[in-house]
Amino acid sequence: MEPLKEIYSKNWIKNISDQVAKIDSNIKPEEFQKKILESPWKQYELKERINRIAEVFIFFWGNSLTEIEPKLLDLIQLLREEGINDFNFPFIFVNDIVSKAGLNEFDRSMRILEKTTIFSSAEFAIRFYYQNHFEKTLKQMEKWSRHREALVRRLASEGSRPLLPWGIGIPTIKKNPEIHLTILENLWNDENEIVRRSVSNHLNDISKIQPDLVLKFCKNKFGVSEILDKNLKHALRGLLKKGDQRALSYFQYDTKWNPKDLLFKIKKKKIKIGESLEFQFQFMNHSVQKTKLRIEYKIGFLLAKGKLGYKMFQIGEKLLQPNDTIDIVKSHSFKKITTRVYYPGIHTITLVVNGNECMTLKFELLTG
The missing domain is CATH 1.25.40.290 (ARM repeat domains)
Incomplete structure (x- = not known):
C-alpha cells in the first residue's frame, strides 16, 4: 500500500x-x-x-x-x-x-x-x-x-x-x-x-x-x-x-459483575514476530438476570526500555442470558506494521469484562 x-x-x-x-x-x-x-x-x-x-x-x-x-x-x-x-x-x-x-x-x-x-x-x-x-x-x-x-x-x-x-x-x-x-x-x-x-x-x-x-x-x-x-x-x-x-x-454495564468458572488460555506461549497469538476464553453467566457484557483484551507490549506499554482491543458486546455460556476463540496479529515496533521478550494479554481485568497470561514474542 x-x-x-x-x-x-x-x-x-x-x-x-x-x-x-x-x-x-x-x-x-x-x-x-x-x-x-x-x-x-x-x-x-x-x-x-x-x-x-x-x-x-x-x-x-x-x-x-x-x-x-x-x-x-x-x-x-x-x-x-x-x-x-x-x-x-x-x-x-x-x-x-x-x-x-x-x-x-x-x-x-x-x-x-x-x-x-x-x-x-x-x-x-x-x-x-x-x-x-x-x-x-x-x-x-x-x-x-x-x-x-x-x-x-x-x-x-x-x-x-x-x-x-x-x-x-x-x-x-x-x-x-x-x-x-x-x-x-x-x-x-x-x-x-x-x-x-x-x-x-x-x-x-x-x-x-x-x-x-x-x-x-x-x-x-x-x-x-x-x-x-x-x-x-x-x-x-x-x-x-x-x-x-x-x-x-x-450504558448499563454492571461493573461489579465478574465471570465465574473462567477458562482463559493461549494456544502457543511462544510465537514469532509475523505470527498471530491465538487465545480462547470461556465462562458462564451464573446470575439469575441477563447480563450486558463489554468484552475486551489488553496487550502488554514490551517496550525498548524493558517496560510494558498497554493497548486495549475490543472484542464486542454480548447480552448473556442466565446460565448461558460464552466460548470465543480469537487471534491477535503480530505482523510487522509501520505504527508499532515489536521487541522480542515477555508480553502479556489480559481479559477485560465490563472494565474489570479478569485474568492475565504471559507469552513470549520471538524474532521472526
Missing part, C-alpha cells in the same frame, strides 16, 4: 497545474508543475507536500488575499465542474493558501474559509487564526456552529478540538477545553452524521484532559434516539476503554 503522500503523484500535479492555467492565463502549467516538484519534493512527507503546494500558489499569485480570493474560488468552481466532489482531502491546501496570505486580514479570511471548507476542510488552517486572533476566532466558530451548511458547522467542532491530529497545538484550548461547550451543545444532536461524529471526537479529546467535563456533558443526553446514543458512546469510547465505571454505567 502506497504512503498517503503519494496522492500527490506527478500525474496529479500535472492535472492541477493544467487547471490553474485555465483560470489564470499568466500561469504556464509546465512552470507551475516544475515549481511544485522542485527538490526536495521526493523526500517530503504528506504535510510538507501540502505546504509546498500552497507556497507555490502564493509564489505565482502573490500575498494579496484580495487578488487571491477570486482566483481561488474560480479554481474551486472549475474543479467542481470537472467532477471533483466537495469535502475532498487532497485539496486541503486551498485553506493553507488563505492562512498563509491572510493571517492579518481576519474578516476576509473568514469569508473565504467559510466557502473553501466545504470543498476541503479548513480544520488545520483555522488553528493559525486561533493562534493569532483567539477571541475573534472563538466568536466566529460559535457563529459557524449555527451555519446552514453542514461542513461549515463541522469546522466549528473539528477545528476547535483540543487534540486535533496533525493540527498545531493551541495551549489555551488544551488548558480550557470548556470554552467550546457552547459549540458542542449546538451540534451534538445535529441532523448531519458528519457533524455529530466530529462532536464525538471533540468530546473524546476532552475526556483525555478533563473526563469529568465530558461525563457531565453526556449524562442527561441519553434516550433521545438510538443514533444519538451511539454518538455519545463514541464520545465516551476513551473512558470506556479505560474502564471508567461512570462511563460504563451510562
Whole structure:
C-alpha cells in the first residue's frame, strides 16, 4: 500500500497545474508543475507536500488575499465542474493558501474559509487564526456552529478540538477545553452524521484532559434516539476503554459483575514476530438476570526500555442470558506494521469484562 503522500503523484500535479492555467492565463502549467516538484519534493512527507503546494500558489499569485480570493474560488468552481466532489482531502491546501496570505486580514479570511471548507476542510488552517486572533476566532466558530451548511458547522467542532491530529497545538484550548461547550451543545444532536461524529471526537479529546467535563456533558443526553446514543458512546469510547465505571454505567454495564468458572488460555506461549497469538476464553453467566457484557483484551507490549506499554482491543458486546455460556476463540496479529515496533521478550494479554481485568497470561514474542 502506497504512503498517503503519494496522492500527490506527478500525474496529479500535472492535472492541477493544467487547471490553474485555465483560470489564470499568466500561469504556464509546465512552470507551475516544475515549481511544485522542485527538490526536495521526493523526500517530503504528506504535510510538507501540502505546504509546498500552497507556497507555490502564493509564489505565482502573490500575498494579496484580495487578488487571491477570486482566483481561488474560480479554481474551486472549475474543479467542481470537472467532477471533483466537495469535502475532498487532497485539496486541503486551498485553506493553507488563505492562512498563509491572510493571517492579518481576519474578516476576509473568514469569508473565504467559510466557502473553501466545504470543498476541503479548513480544520488545520483555522488553528493559525486561533493562534493569532483567539477571541475573534472563538466568536466566529460559535457563529459557524449555527451555519446552514453542514461542513461549515463541522469546522466549528473539528477545528476547535483540543487534540486535533496533525493540527498545531493551541495551549489555551488544551488548558480550557470548556470554552467550546457552547459549540458542542449546538451540534451534538445535529441532523448531519458528519457533524455529530466530529462532536464525538471533540468530546473524546476532552475526556483525555478533563473526563469529568465530558461525563457531565453526556449524562442527561441519553434516550433521545438510538443514533444519538451511539454518538455519545463514541464520545465516551476513551473512558470506556479505560474502564471508567461512570462511563460504563451510562450504558448499563454492571461493573461489579465478574465471570465465574473462567477458562482463559493461549494456544502457543511462544510465537514469532509475523505470527498471530491465538487465545480462547470461556465462562458462564451464573446470575439469575441477563447480563450486558463489554468484552475486551489488553496487550502488554514490551517496550525498548524493558517496560510494558498497554493497548486495549475490543472484542464486542454480548447480552448473556442466565446460565448461558460464552466460548470465543480469537487471534491477535503480530505482523510487522509501520505504527508499532515489536521487541522480542515477555508480553502479556489480559481479559477485560465490563472494565474489570479478569485474568492475565504471559507469552513470549520471538524474532521472526
